[in-house]
Amino acid sequence: MRVTAAVLYDVNKPYSVETVELDPPKRGEVLIKVGAAGVCRSDLHFQKGEATIALPAVLGHEGAGTVQAVGEGVTMAKPGDRVILSFVPNCGTATRARAAGPTSATSTRAPPASSTTTRRACTPRPGRTAPTWARSRGFAEYAVVPEMGCVPAPASLDFPQLALIGCSVTTGVGAAVFNARVQPGDSVVVIGCGGVGLNVLQGARLAGATTIVAVDVKDTALAFADEVRRPPTP
Numbered sequence: 001m002r003v004t005a006a007v008l009y010d011v012n013k014p015y016s017v018e019t020v021e022l023d024p025p026k027r028g029e030v031l032i033k034v035g036a037a038g039v040c041r042s043d044l045h046f047q048k049g050e051a052t053i054a055l056p057a058v059l060g061h062e063g064a065g066t067v068q069a070v071g072e073g074v075t076m077a078k079p080g081d082r083v084i085l086s087f088v089p090n091c092g093t094a095t096r097a098r099a100a101g102p103t104s105a106t107s108t109r110a111p112p113a114s115s116t117t118t119r120r121a122c123t124p125r126p127g128r129t130a131p132t133w134a135r136s137r138g139f140a141e142y143a144v145v146p147e148m149g150c151v152p153a154p155a156s157l158d159f160p161q162l163a164l165i166g167c168s169v170t171t172g173v174g175a176a177v178f179n180a181r182v183q184p185g186d187s188v189v190v191i192g193c194g195g196v197g198l199n200v201l202q203g204a205r206l207a208g209a210t211t212i213v214a215v216d217v218k219d220t221a222l223a224f225a226d227e228v229r230r231p232p233t234p
């Protein structure tokens with residue numbers, strides 16, 4: 001099928017919004033209609049060449065959408081499901097993943113089919129190879145992702161909210177709760193109040209930190225941080 005996607009051909013250049021041929025889902029893969037995608041700092045790192053990825057590429061690893069079709073062997077998603085896209089899908093075969101769900105797996109290795117999947121642009125530039133799609137591929141109307149990269153989403157949240165859970169929420173809250181292991185009564189300093197930092201703040205608050213200090217060079221970021229670090233008023 002032909003879909004519109006934002007393709008990054010070169011670092012420090014704008015994305016090219018163009019028509020791209022998207023192959024149907026292969027074994028273990030799922031076709032998603034993208035509902036929303038966030039622009040994470042990591043996407044900016046790739047665009048500016050501060051982190052490397054094979055180009056051209058379709059980025060957007062923070063997204064959510066609706067399942068449209070599934071490939072052979074898919075059992076954990078079906079058409080119509082609302083899902084959050086995980087850019088670190090696990091192998092799906094570990095004991096903990098089978099027993100307690102994909103978020104409990106100890107391996108983040110995607111199924112083999114997904115690692116070999118690439119898509120091609122309808123109008124490839126001279127001298128360029130076909131675009132690679134990062135695993136979540138949110139900067140497009142549709143994306144094909146590994147089955148294990150689809151996390152069931154609650155109907156109560158809109159796609160823009162769900163998309164953020166694909167990276168900044170899980171990264172930030174996870175850093176506070178699982179990496180720093182913030183405990184009730186702790187004091188926490190968060191340096192940098194972008195998408196991830198704001199979620200570190202909220203993770204610290206959820207974990208019971210009583211003193212939360214936000215550090216940033218932007219007054220607007222600090223104002224936002226001051227808002228989210230406070231418990232909601234009853």
Ligand SMILES: [Zn+2]
Pocket residue numbers: 040041042043061062167168
């Ligand atoms: Zn991210």
